[in-house]
Amino acid sequence: MKSVVAAQRLKTDRILIVDDSPEILSVTDTILSSAGYETIAYTDGLIALQIMELLPPDLIILDVNMPQIDGFEMTRRIRSNSAWNLTPILLFTALARSQAAFGLECGADDLLNKPVSIDELLSKVSLLLHSRHRQQLRAG
Numbered sequence: 319m320k321s322v323v324a325a326q327r328l329k330t331d332r333i334l335i336v337d338d339s340p341e342i343l344s345v346t347d348t349i350l351s352s353a354g355y356e357t358i359a360y361t362d363g364l365i366a367l368q369i370m371e372l373l374p375p376d377l378i379i380l381d382v383n384m385p386q387i388d389g390f391e392m393t394r395r396i397r398s399n400s401a402w403n404l405t406p407i408l409l410f411t412a413l414a415r416s417q418a419a420f421g422l423e424c425g426a427d428d429l430l431n432k433p434v435s436i437d438e439l440l441s442k443v444s445l446l447l448h449s450r451h452r453q454q455l456r457a458g
Contacts (some may be wrong), residue, residue, distance in 0.1 A: 334375035363387040382411040397425035406446035
């Protein structure tokens with residue numbers, strides 16, 4: 319019988335990436351896919367929220383400045399759904415850190431300033447997923 323920890327390590331983590339810039343979306347998707355993550359990428363936050371129902375992500379990366387629904391509002395909506403309360407949210411932003419900190423008040427777990435360094439992105443993703451797995455183990 320496999321332990322929960324061993325089973326968790328064998329699972330490929332699914333990351334939802336939402337950014338209205340096709341270029342940033344493509345680069346982020348390529349970086350994370352190359353690192354072995356399963357990725358789902360969308361330029362539209364409203365569609366991404368619907369897809370989450372079908373393909374629940376293990377981590378969500380959101381751009382702050384998007385049309386229709388920005389990263390702050392998306393974060394609030396995600397946090398209002400109890401099915402996603404353990405899902406880490408990483409916000410991408412070009413805003414000043416003091417302005418972007420509002421995302422943490424909305425429920426985001428961390429922020430990354432654009433332009434994003436590959437090493438910093440992979441490090442934050444790894445830390446957030448590790449934290450999620452620990453929380454899941456504690457929750458049973």
